[in-house]
Amino acid sequence: MQYETGLFRKFLEKRGLRVTQTRMQIAETVFSTHKHFTPDELAEWVRKKDSSTGRMTVYRTLGLLVESELVEELTLRKGQNLYEHVVGHKHHHHMICLRCGRIQEFSNEALESLPRQVARQKGFTATSHAIKIHGFCKACSPIANGHRGGGEGETVGVASSRAQVGSGEPSET
Amino acid sequence: MQYETGLFRKFLEKRGLRVTQTRMQIAETVFSTHKHFTPDELAEWVRKKDSSTGRMTVYRTLGLLVESELVEELTLRKGQNLYEHVVGHKHHHHMICLRCGRIQEFSNEALESLPRQVARQKGFTATSHAIKIHGFCKACSPIANGHRGGGEGETVGVASSRAQVGSGEPSET
DNA sequence: ACTGGTATTGATACTCAATACCGGGATTAT
């Protein structure tokens, strides 16, 4: 984590931005967890250390972290963005369970190179890519299959309840 | 298009929902274009035929169209969802230009099967997947490369202006 | 140290997509 904050410091300096305590504290908080989080969750965590930190500053610093490419923005849900810190991680993608809402990560060699190749064939220079798989996780698959009888137009009644997956403090890996 | 609206009608009947003129008119409008659209854009198009149609109904019918799997919801942008009708199309994915905002489609055989396989290996039953590639389109690549000098921390100043890509009537393919 | 200028911060107000609610109207079954 020392390492990640160091990178962020370097990024700020290179951009001629000030390395303030508030910014570093937000960055530390981000790097102290490997969970996905919303801006407001992050704000809450930060405020446990320094209750005076404003929501705006969290949003702004999060923007800087994304620009520095130390943090990635995930558009997995509808009305809300999730973020995750990506330094020191293997690049990965996400599977979202339609029933319990759990988000699971996975990575695969071929899935890293292929999209870029395909893009290049079309004259498109890829800088990043994201793969999102919807379906049913291990635990929910049997249940979901039980409900779905044959397979005609029966794609109903799923995807409503959302599981609550952790919400307290940020946790180490 | 006759075909697609027929499928929607069947879906409604199977669900015990009424096949109302309003719903069919919204569906027709959706199937009359292959563009991406926001719910409000759709509402505007629909109101050109029947100015009394309410925004709420458009949202609701759009929800039904998604459930029937005739229309897909894309979470490409932040604050706003895009939709596109997918029946009779080859399944495809999207490349989003960071400079001009243009959205380009592509498809690839391997990219269809691979994600599902990988998911299955993890005990996850995939029902759908989406691949999103960010980068620079053919037109913007040279410009972007020109701006980006070497390649250290220089990932700045990009991704701000958004191109306006069509806005009038829905158009045939 | 002091001063002037700039960047940063955080409270408040605002925007806008999406949702909830509710009363009136249409459609079907009895």
Add this chain to the structure above:
DNA sequence: ATAATCCCGGTATTGAGTATCAATACCAGT
């Protein structure tokens, strides 16, 4: 016809994200 639903559309509400702006913190040069 009448009752019971379902459907529709207007309005109000929610909530994430953004803009504004005055106050504050920081820095460089004197």
